[in-house]
Amino acid sequence: xxxxxxxxxxxxxxxxxxxxxxxxxxxxxxxxxxxxxxxxxxxxxxxxxxxxxxxxxxxxxxxxxxxxxxxxxxxxxxxxxxxxxxxxxxxxxxxxxxxxxxxxxxxxxxxxxxxxxxxxxxxxxxxxxxxxxxxxxxxxxxxxxxxxxxxxxxxxxxxxxxxxxxxxxxxxxxxxxxxxxxxxxxxxxxxxxxxxxxxxxxxxxxxxxxxxxxxxxxxxxxxxxxxxxxxxxxxxxxxxxxxxxx
Amino acid sequence: xxxxxxxxxxxxxxxxxxxxxxxxxxxxxxxxxxxxxxxxxxxxxxxxxxxxxxxxxxxxxxxxxxxxxxxxxxxxxxxxxxxxxxxxxxxxxxxxxxxxxxxxxxxxxxxxxxxxxxxxxxxxxxxxxxxxxxxxxxxxxxxxxxxxxxxxxxxxxxxxxxxxxxxxxxxxxxxxxxxxxxxxxxxxxxxxxxxxxxxxxxxxxxxxxxxxxxxxxxxxxxxxxxxxxxxxxxxxxxxxxxxxxx
DNA sequence: GTCAATACTTTGTCCTAACATTCTGTCTTA
DNA sequence: TAAGACAGAATGTTAGGACAAAGTATTGAC
Numbered sequence: 001x002x003x004x005x006x007x008x009x010x011x012x013x014x015x016x017x018x019x020x021x022x023x024x025x026x027x028x029x030x031x032x033x034x035x036x037x038x039x040x041x042x043x044x045x046x047x048x049x050x051x052x053x054x055x056x057x058x059x060x061x062x063x064x065x066x067x068x069x070x071x072x073x074x075x076x077x078x079x080x081x082x083x084x085x086x087x088x089x090x091x092x093x094x095x096x097x098x099x100x101x102x103x104x105x106x107x108x109x110x111x112x113x114x115x116x117x118x119x120x121x122x123x124x125x126x127x128x129x130x131x132x133x134x135x136x137x138x139x140x141x142x143x144x145x146x147x148x149x150x151x152x153x154x155x156x157x158x159x160x161x162x163x164x165x166x167x168x169x170x171x172x173x174x175x176x177x178x179x180x181x182x183x184x185x186x187x188x189x190x191x192x193x194x195x196x197x198x199x200x201x202x203x204x205x206x207x208x209x210x211x212x213x214x215x216x217x218x219x220x221x222x223x224x225x226x227x228x229x230x231x232x233x234x235x236x237x238x239x240x241x242x243x244x245x246x
Numbered sequence: 247x248x249x250x251x252x253x254x255x256x257x258x259x260x261x262x263x264x265x266x267x268x269x270x271x272x273x274x275x276x277x278x279x280x281x282x283x284x285x286x287x288x289x290x291x292x293x294x295x296x297x298x299x300x301x302x303x304x305x306x307x308x309x310x311x312x313x314x315x316x317x318x319x320x321x322x323x324x325x326x327x328x329x330x331x332x333x334x335x336x337x338x339x340x341x342x343x344x345x346x347x348x349x350x351x352x353x354x355x356x357x358x359x360x361x362x363x364x365x366x367x368x369x370x371x372x373x374x375x376x377x378x379x380x381x382x383x384x385x386x387x388x389x390x391x392x393x394x395x396x397x398x399x400x401x402x403x404x405x406x407x408x409x410x411x412x413x414x415x416x417x418x419x420x421x422x423x424x425x426x427x428x429x430x431x432x433x434x435x436x437x438x439x440x441x442x443x444x445x446x447x448x449x450x451x452x453x454x455x456x457x458x459x460x461x462x463x464x465x466x467x468x469x470x471x472x473x474x475x476x477x478x479x480x481x482x483x484x485x486x487x488x489x490x491x492x
Numbered sequence: 493g494t495c496a497a498t499a500c501t502t503t504g505t506c507c508t509a510a511c512a513t514t515c516t517g518t519c520t521t522a
Numbered sequence: 523t524a525a526g527a528c529a530g531a532a533t534g535t536t537a538g539g540a541c542a543a544a545g546t547a548t549t550g551a552c
Contacts, residue, residue, distance in 0.1 A: 014513095016534080016535060016536090017535080017536075018535080018536090036468035036469075037468045037469075042501080042502055042503080043502080043503070044502085052536085052537090053536060053537045053538060054537090054538080054539095055535095055536070055537070055538085056535080056536060056537080058503090058504095059535090059536095066312075068429075068430040071429050071466045071468075072502095072503065072504090073466065073502085073503075073544085073545075074502065074503040074504060074543065074544045074545070075500095075501065075502050075503065075543080075544040075545030075546070076501090076502065076503080076544085076545060076546075077501090077502060077503080078502090078503080079466075079468065080468065081429060081430055081464055081466070081468050183314075183317055183327060183490070184314040184327055184488065184489065184490055185488070185489045186486065186487075186488050186489075187486070187487045187488075187489065188484050188485070188486050189435050189457075189484060189485040189486075189487065190457055190480050190483075190484035190485070191437035191455045191456060191457040191458075191478075191480040192455050192480050193454070193455045207453070207454075207455075208439070208453075208455075209437045209438050209439045209453075209454075209455035209456065210437060210455065211435075211436055211437040211457075212437075218327055220317045220319070220325075220327070222282035222283045222317075222325065222326065222327050223282075232437075234436050234437035234438050237436075238434050238435060238436035239434070239435040239436070240432065240433070240434050240435075241432075241433045241435070241487060242430065242431070242432050242433075243430065243431045243432075243433065244429070244430055260543095262504080262505060262506090263505080263506075264505080264506090288531075288532055288533080289532080289533070290532085298506085298507095299506065299507050299508070300507095300508090301505095301506070301507075301508090302505080302506060302507080304533085304534095305505095305506095318532095318533065318534090319514085319515080319532085319533075320513065320514045320515070320532065320533045320534060321513075321514040321515030321516070321531070321532055321533065322514085322515060322516080322531090322532065322533080323531090323532060323533080324532090324533080
């Protein structure tokens, strides 16, 4: 097949043209219609086929290069790298992730109160020690089984949720609903032995291995908006990342 | 200060203009010269100041938006998000990372032989079970202390290193030197208790928590080029990731 | 027949230009 | 005084063209 691929664009749609093309290409790769190693037509002829300019076509391709689905080589062309499309680790909460994969998430609220910031938290949020912060501690379950212990600290003026709100959705959803846009987050992923309390909550024994994640999130205004210290049952959870050479 | 920032470009340099600008901006942010919340001039006037076109200036800014250092808001402008510049998790080997941070890496080769691929490895590499693969097993030390146990399997025709070569550098360096370009890698990060053998090598006890990473790397041709199963002493190592909302 | 020089293909970079969209602040009007 | 209309400012999208650089294939000479 020279080009079994059929791409179309709708110029009346408000969706950007480059995005329409990128989406269709991604789906074609994900569905196996374009198999690894397949060489795309060159940018100019692709653009012509769709009635687009080269920059627009180029941008569509770039989107997929950034995602690691395509590879470009000057003087050679553009090829499909591999078909297994894995979603990049995104700025979504664990709650949304679970629901998206069909598991039934649940939350048990352990702590939900405003208190003076401990030293480590104040440092991460860029606050003074003792400034008031909202302290949350939750046990997250998936399909009725304990999955993770989630400890979070937020500036006191971001949200002030009820226990019920925390049980019905993810933290990030509440933050977004409050009109705050989370822009960047820095995560550190590690491991350690469970504390006695964690073991009790997760249904294991002290010093059992747990996967840990510390995260500091920043709003688009630049100020720190959340510090989280989570630990997960490693049998039930792992992080996936896709790295792309640029 | 309206704009204490002084940017310059060298048109005779082979380094792309947008990259020159992005680098200078990144350094200005990293050094604190541009503090969080600082609002950049608009794209057009920045481009004028440098004698560049708007697309080129725009691309420079985009680089830093992708890295999470800047935020753009339509109708408003471009702002610095936060100053702490953390390097994105990159396609570099642990060996290079250690050397870059000033620690003294060393490697002890435990296994270096060609053998039939076990089922799990064959599956990850897209091979048939029993196909010949190069099996490597190494103990990585930093400043004389054991840090990680590295198990890797590669297609037999990629590299065939001597023990000495493995001791003097990272695996990825050897792959690159062989003319193979690693383009994409998928990593899964988790945790578990150490096996007896791992505990002995890392100087701990059985069932001590270890941080684990499984990675499958693909060459630009699309074929799988390496499968790795590593475990790290969590006191000595963790992964850092920066997530950017797009 | 082998090796080197050349031509061609394809992506990479950069430019000018125009219009759309979104947000902010101001001015007008009820 | 307050709410809505409007203008301005900034980024977002798209177009079309030109040249540079790198890799591939062909051609030519020895």
